[in-house]
Amino acid sequence: MTDATDTKRDWRDTVFLPKTDFPMKAGLASKEPGILERWERIGIYDRLREQRAGRERFLLHDGPPYANGDIHMGHALNKILKDIVVRSQSLLGKDAPYVPGWDCHGLPIEWKVEEQYRKKKLNKDEVDPVAFRAECRAYAEKWVAVQREQFERLGVMGDWEDPYLTMRFESEAIIAGELLKFAESGQLYRGAKPVMWSPVEKTALAEAEVEYENIPSTQIDVAFEIVEAPNAPELVGAHAVIWTTTPWTIPVNQALAYGPEVEYWLTEVEGKQVLVAAEHALYTEFLRRVGKFPSHDEEAEIVATAVRPSQRPDWLNTKLSEITDLKKYKGSDLAGAKARHPMHKLGGFYATPRPLLPGDFVTTDAGTGLVHMAPDHGEDDFLLCKQYADELGTSELPLRPVFAVEGDGRYRENWPWPVDKSLSVINKKLLAPDGPICTDLKEVGALLSARNDESTRHSYPHSWRSKAPLIYRCTPQWFIPMDKGADPVAVDVPSPFGGELPMSTHNGPTLRELALDGIERTRWVPERSKNRIRSMVDGRPDWVISRQRAWGVPIPLYVRKKTGEYLRDKWVNAAILDAFREGGADAWFAADHQKILGDKYDIDEFEVVTDILDVWFDSGSTHAFVLEARYGEGVRADLYLEGSDQHRGWFQSSLLESCGTRGEPPYKAVLTHGFALDDKGRKMSKSLGNVVDPLKIIQESGADILRMWVAQTDYFEDVRIGKQVLAGTSDAYRKLRNSFRYMLGGLDGFTDAEKVDVKDMPELERYVLHLLGDLDTTLREAAEKYEFDVYIRALTDFANEDLSAFFFDIRKDCLYCDAKDDAKRRAYRTVLDTLFHALVRYAAPVLAFTAEEVWQARFPSEDGSVHFLEWPQLPDLSHDRLDADWAAVRSLRERVTEAIEPYRREKTIRSSNEAAVTVPELPMDEVTLAELFIVASVAKRDGDVTVTRTDYDKCGRCWRHLPEVAEEGALCDRCSEVVNP
Incomplete structure (x- = not known):
């Protein structure tokens, strides 16, 4: 039997120190790729769809980026925020699929291909249009592959095996079909009026493609x-x-x-x-x-x-x-x-x-x-x-x-x-x-x-691609009128989804009226963003949908040479769409147009329109070939989420396209985020040398640091990023990781048999569970409001202030030194288990990789994942009433800690356990307060908090200064019972 009175004995081997292989040093940059590989190996996205089948569905429709270069910080901010939203909705138990997509047509890609022609001193206009379009397609395919890998590296979970591309034949056919709906309902006309024109790019531009510079x-x-x-x-x-x-x-x-x-x-x-x-x-x-x-x-x-x-x-x-x-x-x-x-x-x-x-x-x-x-x-x-x-x-x-x-x-x-x-x-x-x-x-x-x-x-418009000045130039263009309603007579045309779909029959309301009404019926986050898009739609001119370029979906119309009217025939339209489905948009440029027209019409009497569609019409139609084509006719997105510039871009083109063909917006809610700026609040630019590369951050620090930065920012405004900002994020990450590490160590060997009912727990444990319940409510509300800065701040504050600096600090003595089967220690470990299951779930939407690492550290499984889990079920504390005013207790604890600090600096007292304190009030008994304050003793005395060095000797095992310790290094009663059961 051990001699409990041996003051020279080293008792460390009798202390129940936490045990875990979970490292404090994250090593995210090298660890995350392995986690990605395992997710791919187990088919995490498809399995999650199977698990959530039949549940309430949440659809975030991905706004398509252009496939024309490596991702930048704006991409990272956008995609990470989308992933946090989708993962949080999945955590709430919903079926939240995410289908990523790319905008593959239009000038950004065509311009890049033309640059190669210019280097070779070749004229694009002399190349066969189908051959040129094939080069554009290949260029887009290349960058889709590159960006897909980069987006996945950010931890974005989605249907990467089957993303949507505007250049797929099926997509092009549906885009053409959406245009024909406007044509059939009379919501299309060709007119000559001034439009914003790029002499360098030789095409009309949409307002969303224009930037202004003082010259x-x-x-x-x-x-x-x-x-x-x-x-x-x-x-x-x-x-x-x-x-x-x-x-x-x-x-x-x-x-x-x-x-x-x-x-x-x-x-x-x-x-x-x-x-x-x-x-x-x-x-x-x-x-x-x-x-x-x-x-x-x-x-x-x-x-x-x-x-x-x-x-x-x-x-x-x-x-x-x-x-x-x-x-x-x-x-x-x-x-x-x-x-x-x-x-x-x-x-x-x-x-x-x-x-x-x-x-x-x-x-x-x-x-x-x-x-x-x-x-x-x-x-x-x-x-x-x-x-x-x-x-x-x-x-x-x-x-x-x-x-x-x-x-x-x-x-x-x-x-x-x-x-x-x-x-x-x-x-x-x-x-x-x-x-x-x-x-x-x-x-x-x-x-x-x-x-x-x-x-x-003065301020002057420029192309945001070529950076060249623009002019207003009158050219024949195709327009969708803002102030003309659809024809009152419905016209049936074949649907790209199969069968027949009736055309829009809005007898009376104009497109502007429908769009403004749709804006009112949409949830805008933040709410002030509604005023911005409303003012834009309220004052915008007719929608110029034609472009004089080569790479895009052509406007598949036949115009009568004598009258200038375009042909409106549902059977011809059906033949057009059949050709598009079989050969994509290229089919229009190589078509036998007489065959499409059939015996009823003579091609010599018609002009074949060769203009292509504005890419904003392409992207504005994505709801048709992503939401409806995959999930059913009439399905709308629960959320569109993009940068604030999309009020004049994708948000608006989607609104107009859907209102013109369906009478309502394609979305129920729209979230707007700001732009990513450098740490001084300046726009990132290569010329300024202030570009912060997300790929470099991932390579050096890992994607979870970037993900946590996104969640921490007030992204409804413009956000800043730089070394100092990321240093703060890394510090916050380390503290949260340390909390997980402590819980993993403290739960070593824990089983269900050790659990204690809430009613049998000490009040401190019950108080912490109440705090967890408050946190749960805060996080649920923040997730529903898409306020993830509130979400991550509440989570980290809870882990740092309520747990690490308070609960864990107080109960480490219990965890280390109480007997393994002691009721208080079992209660503490039960709460640790509850905290672990809750916090790892809460962290998962933001720290996708770290939460997986934490979960696997405790529950290793090749097929398992933290991302299969749902929102935690917490103990019901609705009838639990706490006796103590814990806010007052914690306030008094802070005053005691502050009073001890000068003595620690002077080294009069090296540990708070050496302090004897007096306080003006006793919200609990002295022994409990001494345990909560981690001091030798507490006594009541009028006046302010006072501190002296205790006369009690230190226990050789738990290092507490207690009255029953006979001499320095001897054991207190508790420790003696533990080592001499």
């Missing part, structure tokens, strides 16, 4: 001589002055616009009587009288104050008030007036006088209050000129687009202005103040000012 532009003031003015004859011979930042549109001018309620004054510039808005006239006349016009630097300085009365200096107000002798006109006085084009001597198009038209959009906050109209190159221009052309019936000028600018941005060769036709209208040489357009205007005395410097810098 200096040449700004000019041009005089148009008034030749008719029926309401103010004295204006004949005066000049209407326009201001523009697009000099290249002057050669296509067809009219001038004035504001009916604007006040105009007649002043003098370089010997010319000029008509401009009153405020502009004021500073122009002032400059003339002081002899400083037209010095542009000084003019700009005066303009900055003169057009803003509240900011004018007193001296300028005084001088301006002296100018009272100018002739004044109201805008309505200009009705019926005409002015001749500065280049009227060129004859032809330029010979006809330009009408002055009333425009409600004309303002005086910039420019001269008169606006030149080029219906080819501006939406306001187009609409105003069309309105008056329609009203006049016939006109000397068409007031219609004249298509002067070609797709590459150059004026067509036969355009009468003798400008260099080899220069694009975005070419700086053409646009410069000393360029050919300004020079020509100057030679005829019409150019009053021209400048291009920092003072002319």
